[in-house]
Amino acid sequence: MRAATSSLTLIGREPDLEALRAEAAAAAAGEPRAVVIGGEAGIGKSRLLEDFLAGQESTATVLLGRCVDLGADGAPYAPFAAVLRRLVQVAGLDRVLEIAGSSAGVLPALLPELADESAVPPRTGAERLYELVTELLEKLSAERLVILAIEDLQWADRSTLELLRFIIRMGERGRLLVVLTYRSEEVPRGHVLRSWLPELERTRRVTRWELPRLGREQVAQLVEQLLGRTPDDGSLERVTELSEGVPFFVEELVGIDGLRSGDDLPETLRELVLARFERLSEPAQRLLRVLAAGGVCVTHDLLAAVFEGTPEQLDAAAREAVTANILAADSTEYSFRHALVREAIHADLLPGERTRFHTRYAEALEASPQCSAVQLSAHWLAAHDVRRAFIASLEAMEEAKRSYAYATAAAMGDRVLELWDSVPDAEELSGRDRIAVIARTASALRNAGNNDRALALVDVALAEADGLAPSRHARLLRDKAQYLANLNRPGGTELLERALALVPPQAVPSGDPLRPHLLTELAALRMLAGDFEAAIETARAALAEAETAAPPMRSVAHNILASSLVASDRLDEGFAEFELAGSLAAGDAGATLRYAVNASDALNSVGRYADAVRLAQSGVARARERGVERTSGIWLAANTAEPLIALGEFERAEDLLRVALGFDDRAGLCAQLQRARLWVWHGEPGRADELLRRFRTPLRALAELEQQTRLSLARVAGETAIALGDYERAWAETHGLGEPPFRRMPGYDLPVLVNAARALAELATQDGGSSVVEVAGAALDVDSEADRLEAVLDDLRGWPTADAWAPLADAELATARAAVSGVADRGERYADAEEAWRVAADAGALAVAPVHVRPYALLRGARVALAAGDRERAAGLIAEGRALAEASGIRLLVEAADALGAQPALRSAPVAAAHGAPLTEREEQVLALIEQGLSNKQIGERLYISAKTASVHVSSILRKVGASSRTEAVYLAARSSS
Incomplete structure (x- = not known):
């Protein structure tokens, strides 16, 4: 109901309303969208949203939720409770339960009234709840546009923000529009929205603006x-x-x-805000003072329990406040028309009133069957009843954990710790000592994604751990190791070793899984670091002590043992261990997903790409059934994408990797690496380079701990730099293979080695035949480096995929040696390299060869044939390589073939050379752009390289063709090829 003193139409917000309608139209067309609208209090956010939603109700399902102004004390997911109740009302409970499927048991976290007290609560986490809500919105939005609107985001609890972020980032299917509003002046430095909003804006589907004041x-x-x-x-x-x-x-x-x-x-803002309030009768003012202590919105039943007066007096006072346009009322609750009014009235309460009103609310909530312990804690605290606030905070902590609202659980844990010294029997009331509460709070922080604070808290606990039992001390050390791992920081291995020393086998009761857990986690860290022999020993020790442990725990230990054995070239033993891991994981979702991740990775590393895809996809299906496809399932998305890229199924890989957009944890980072690889072979190396630059810092940090990530990053960064023609950078990324900090992992080493050999060949070719080339200001002996890389290669030739990769590396190294051989006759100089590329091209037809290997080898062979003067063979190789690349959708190689084929001689040969050194592919592209009259800056923009790199290529071209100017270079290159 809108009072006469509220405008009938929007003034000054017409462009904003039209923008919202445009976003709704885009969402209705199948493009999920999100809008975030900020502005100061009273600027018209709610009115804009109200008018927009009113115009959409006939064609869309509108779900509106509001955050309450109790800050961190708000009930977890408070606005989503209203949203889900509306969803049930619109779609029907049966339809909601049908969509939820096996995840229906998670719904009581948001709708307690759906809880079945006889049922065993599902073992799950926040990710399953997030996926369930997203799935509900997506499925219902397939039928008609769904608009999810949440007001006053500045008061949202962290769990609500995390759920919103998940929906916005991960909602890929259906017709969904999310509209959020917040008060910009209530987001000071340190407020969670300060970092949350910019992070959200990285998603291209998000639009954000602020409402200005009226002119x-x-x-x-x-x-x-x-x-x-x-x-x-x-x-x-x-x-x-x-x-x-x-x-x-x-x-x-x-x-x-x-x-x-x-x-x-009025002369002051306070007088203005309270002007209508002060004109009300005393009973109406008294009602509003009571109501203000309850928040912006209070249900009628709760207000009736708190209000000191008859129902008739309450109704009369409420009607007066509604008529005065201070309150709004619907069928169940009263709300202040504007939060500013509520805040002014609440601030005006006398100390006695404040204590009395909050006490009444707390007592009324305790009597309610749907009491929120979080709100109860806030009211008892405001009423200065420390003991009752302490008890309520303990219950709130557990309540929030049951709802997977870990940030709220952590906030309640902080409150318990703050009140601890003020409650004489705190330990008796809580049933645990202070260190245990610290540890539980730290665990909640970890689950909420705040590993920095979790680490700080566990350090506090460890500082007080001298008198603890060894097993509790060991668990704290284990917790710290986990938090460090989540932050991609070193030190976890040493902490687990200390924990194991505290609890030798004889000191642990029979059947206690502590030591097997510690050993398994230590084995995992050693495996990730590439210390495979130590990981094998530790995993076997874990299994020896885990004979009576649950099958899922033993599955994980077998899994780590299997991965380490495979990486150590003990393939038969490793895959036998994977069989055990898979059978023991049956029935446990977490262990099954972990098995699918590691086993599919092992299959991919030995060249069994189709088997890797099948296993990873079965894991994705299980993740989907469990409701964690877009969280835990990201590992499997990355693992499925990698062999799909090897098989040339780029579109399927792209679809799988899209799910990783919203994550920057370990799984998300690994998926981003695969996304960059995909873009390179799609012919978008500039886009891949931008992605790598964006994630370079966390990827580097992860690579310090994980050998596989170190090698994957070296591979993708090398491929990207090569595609951009930046061979010095490609060499810098890859040449350290075989030396610390790289550790041997044959399946991952081989592609990196090929990139290093390619970079060396290009650098040797660019330098005009000198055996010593300058790279980053240092002298590089081409022959010595070729010998070193060949020695590394010889150690890898027994690996299954070496049949495909080793010939490529051999051919690149032969090309590098030919470039600096000093033999005058070009045919004689490149004879060995030409033969090597024939062998490499044949190897590209093997089952273990990724789809790009054969066309790549053909085109590289064509380059060498041109350098040797064999134009006819070069033309044939280019034609065959291009046809294969086009058939496989490898745009990078199609473009490379076209660059070779664009040469004047037979339209297929880069032969512009001086002193026997041909131009590289990238130099041919640069030369073509010089001919068009482009500057270095324009060349860089066209080829996605820096102006400095373009300048380096131009200088190399001038040197090779013996020209003193760009114009002369074009002329001499054309004459040389005619």
């Missing part, structure tokens, strides 16, 4: 509409000055006396 003409329009007449200039000037263009203040000023006289206009 003088717009204020005049609003005043005229409110009054129904044109105000006199003096009154208008006064309203404009006092309101400062804030629509709410304009409405309040006009509502005082209709601007009949300027004498009654």
Whole structure:
């Protein structure tokens, strides 16, 4: 219900309303969208949203939720409770349960009324709840547009923000529009929205803007509409000055006396906000004071329990407040028309009133069957009843954990710790000592993603751990190791070793899984670091002590043992261990997913790409059944994408990797690496380079701990640099293979080695035949480096995929040696390299060869044939290589073939050379752009390289063709190829 002192149409917000309608149209067309609207209090966010939603109700399902102004004390997911109840009302409970499927047991986390007390709560986590809500919205939005609107985000608890972020980032299917509003002046430095909003904006589907204040003409329009007449200039000037263009203040000023006289206009903001309140009767004011202690919105039943008066008195006072346009009412609750009014009334409460009202609310909530312990804790704290606040905070901590609202659980844990010293029997009431509460709070912080604070808290616990039992001390050390691992920081191995020393086998009761858990986690860290022999020994020790442990735990130990054995070339033993891991994992979702991740990775590393895809996809299906496809399933998305890229199924890989967009944890980072690889072979190396630059810092940190990530990063960064023609960078990324900190992992070493050999060949070719080339200011002996890389290669030739990769590396190294051989006759100089590329091309037809290997080898062979002067063979190789690349959708190689084929001689040969050194593919592309008259900056923009790199290529071209100017270079290159 809108009072007469509220404008009938929006003034000054027409462009914003149209923008929202455009976003709704885009979402209705199948493109999920999100809009975040900020602005100061009273600026018109709620009114804009109200008008927009009113216009959409006939064609869309509108789900509206509001955050309450109790900050971290708000009930977890408070706005989503209203959203889900509306969803059930619109779609029907049966339909909601049908969509939820096996995840229906998670729904009581948001809707307690659906809880079945006889049922065993599912073992799950926040990710399953997030996926369930996203799935519900997606499925229902397939039928008609769904608009999810959440107001006053500045008051949202962290769990609500995490759920919103998940929906916005991971909602890929259906027609969904998310609209969020927040008060910009209530987001000070340190507020969670300060980091949350910019992070959200990385998702391209998010649009964000702020509502400005009204200008003088717009204020005049609003005043005229409110009054129904044109105000006199003096009154208008006064309203404009006092309101400062804030629509709410304009409405309040006009509502005082209709601007009949300027004498009654207030002088301060507080007077303005309270003007209508102070004109109410004393009973209505008393009701509003009570209501203000409860928040912006209070249900009628709760208010009735708190209000000291008869139901008739409550109704009369509420009706007066609604008529005065201070309150709004629906069928179940009262809410202040504007939060500013509530805040002003609450701030005006006397100390005695404040304590008395909050006590009443707490007592009423305790009597309610759906009492929120979080809100109960807040009210007892505001009532200064420390003991009851302590007890409520303990229950709130457990309540939040049951709802997977880990940030709220951590906040309640902090409150328990703050009150601890003020409650004499705190340990008796809590049933645990202070260190245990610290550890539980740290665990909640870890689950909420705040590993930094979790680490700080566990350090506090460890500082007080001298008198603890060894097993508890060991668990704290284990917790710290986990938090460090989550932060991609070193030190976890040493902490687990210390923990094991505290609890030798004889000191642990029989059947206690502590030592097997510690050993398994230590084995995992050693495996990730590439210390495979130590990992094998540790995993076997874990299994020896885990004979009576649950099958899922033993599955994980077998899994780690299997991965380490495979990486150590003990393939038969390793895959036998994977069989055991898979059978023991049956029935446990977590262990099954872990098995699918590691086993599919092992299959991919030995060249069994189709088997890797099948196993990883079966894991994805299980993740989907469990409701964690877009969280835990990201590992499997990355693992499925990698062999799909090897098989040339780029579109399927792209679809799988899209799910990783919203994550920057370990799984998300690994998926981003595969995404960059995909873009390189799609012919978008500039886009891949941008992605690598964006994630370079966390990837580097992860690579310090994980050998596989170190090698994957070296491979993708090397491929990207080569595609961009930046061979010095490619060499810098890859040449350290075989030396610390790289450790041997044949399946991952071989592609990196090929990139290093390619970079060496290009650098040797660019330098015009000198055996010593300058790279990053240092002398590089081509022959010595080729010998070193060959020695590394010889150690890898027994690996299954070496049949495909080793010939490529051999051919690149032969090309590098030929470039600096000093033999005058070009045919003789490149004879060995030509033969090596024939062998490499044949190897590209093997089953273990990724789809790009054969066309790549053909085109590289064509380059060498041109350098040897064999144009006819080069033309044939280019044609065959291009046809294969085009058939496989490898745009990078299609473009490379076209660059070779664009040469004047037979339209297929890069032969512009001086002193026997041909131009590289990239130099041919640069030469073509020089011919078009482009500057270095323009060349860099066209080829996605820096102007400096373009300048280096231009200088190399001038040197090779013996030209002193760009024009002369074009002329000499054309003459040389004719």
